Amino acid sequence: MTDTTPAAARPLAAVILAAGKGTRMKSDLHKVLHPVAGRPMLLHLIAAVGEMGAERVVVVTGAGREQVEAVVAPHGVAVAVQAEQLGTGHAVRQAEAALVGFEGDVLVLYGDVPLVTAGTMRRMVERLHAEDAPAVVVLGFRPSDPGAYGRVIADAEGRIARMVEYKDASEPERAETLCNSGLMAVRGADLFALLARVGNDNAVGEYYLPDIVMLAAADGRGSAVIETGADEVAGVNSRGELATVEAGWQARRRAEAMAAGATLLAPETVWFAHDTVLGRDVTVGQNVVFGPGVSVADGATIHAFSHLEGAEVGAGAEVGPYARLRPGAVLERKAKVGNFVEIKKARLGEGAKANHLTYLGDAEIGAGANIGAGTITCNYDGFLKYRTSIGTGAFVGSNSALVAPVTIGDGAIVGAGSIVTGDVPAYALALARARQENRAGWAAKFRDMMRARKAAKQGG
Template structure:
């Protein structure tokens, strides 16, 4: 790739009315991350000197989303077309000398590799004025057509509504993405007109203007999935599906086993180690890291969690943010963890809630145990020492510490610390009254018959 500085312009000014949402179109998530941030993350891999996001309707939402990234924002007050939108970035790029990539916030899956190919083509031997990214969809529908020769030299781009029947028969379509030299971009944009069916300033007319100045334009192609746009909920779901399919393939290529790949859902930042086994119907929310040889059993949901080497999760387990399972630890069916550490080899196999807790190595948490971490106002911590045994149906009322090797008898409600190797038994004495149950039933039947 050329060593010239790079600027990225991302168009995100559209209203997105077909989404029928109070959330800005480009902020709808794919794999747990707004689609605009997917695109900006891919562009950031090129280390651009400047990035400008062009906003319009709903600008406050977009500005808030990109503020932590340190990108510039330009405002398109009137929606006068894509060419007009790019013009709004001129002030932010004043004095910039380098190459410019023009991307769309609702086309989120474009890869760094494709962006690099566009820039490389811009600096080919024939030095095109504009590089266009084209694709061949199964159904060209109403896409603009790229009219080019066999070598990829572009004669023109025609919007569908302006195209002749012969032009509509062309299968090479325009994604809208472009690469242009910075020294050419705004000079060409200043010459745009709006004499077309929509009365808009088309960015695609840069191709024609470049040709008029004696310099041709070029097209490179990519797969249709990579440039799929999102304008509706159905298209959002389709792009999500495409992303998930690619991520599942990558997980298996990297050494994880997915028993039923189509039922596993990843987040944008999920990390799986080698020889991890993922059973059907598992959902990874954001912030999950799974180490080598761990097993994620069916119907488990993980978010913001770390799973150690050889650990076992589920089935039907839920790991919430702050959950940490150390090497060889186990949680089983209907166990929930939140902001809790389960030490090496420790286990909680059934029907347990561990919240704001620290469980030592080798400890055993019996079925039905809960850490009572919230009093309605504040959260408190429970500490369970290494090798401790917590009997079934116990309630540990935080803040409380169970010492190493201690045993808490089943059915106990623990409200004070338990020293190491002690037995904590909190139960009323068991009493039995012979014959009482039979007498009770006889009395109640007589009352019922008397009615």
């Protein structure tokens, strides 16, 4: 009997396969934990199924399981273990215990195919509940080089006549360009019953997940394929493929940023993270890198060769060139951070400036304050971190060291070259440096003495 419940109203689960060794990566880090856009590949998928409102998520692990389990633990997903690598069908079966009692739809995804969107997943589930009620929905694609991918033989409406692995395909079947990505949508009630019937009588003796399509066909139930672009289902098995997937993701994100109203002066040189947020009329210069956790408000400018991570840039603010904003950096409206300035866990108030050669860590800088070139907050004593507070409208002269914990009051002035170890009251002048002494004629006498010494040495 066909289930007529709308797809959106049915419970959803996802099984993500992450048991492979990934030997071609030649890495001590598990393959699915290598990052794309600053986030592990596996977490891209977990985020996407989260958008879908998945009720259960099961990650199937194997080699290197400890690494994978540590990363997914905070995300509330279940873990199943594939102790032996006996094929994709066998891998999915390991999730059966974690899905006992589940009545809904199941998406089968791959941890090394990280860029499948929630929108595509939604199309798969919706097709599963179309009028013809396919037993399985397969996600297909047409790569420029079909190579050794499994082939999907289907009619114009996407009804599948046959699916076959490349190793087992005939020459006419290998001529087909529609390929199997491996991703599927199946009703939970069907998935494990079909998997229990999958055999391993094939070229490599493995239990193939796609075989469930032909098993359903033998029961008189059809399956369907929907298509997506090859870039969305690109897999990662090597460092080169990882770089290709990253490059593709970056190209799409740059296009999105410009379409949304940001100016990228040299788009191909700007690097985004998965969660970068740019406001309207933001200008981004050449060779700018956004690490995770950055938001840039309307009208701000990020000049060339700046690196931002975990930072908030306010409306109309300026960063760089050659500036570094580390986690916890906050620039309020029209604040300015100039060349070779590093900000860490510090807030610059509205209109505050640190234009050159400065380090501000664990600090609060008031509105309109001016931080001179070469100023640093000495926030670490080798054991603990301490905060510096600089008041509204304060002026800190060049080459000053502010030894935290310390407070510079509103409107105060710190003389250039000062080492400030105590609080400075509001509107006071702080001078903390040795008194200058000028000795008339000393330099000339010194040079005469040194010339004579040099001549005597050469003559000897």
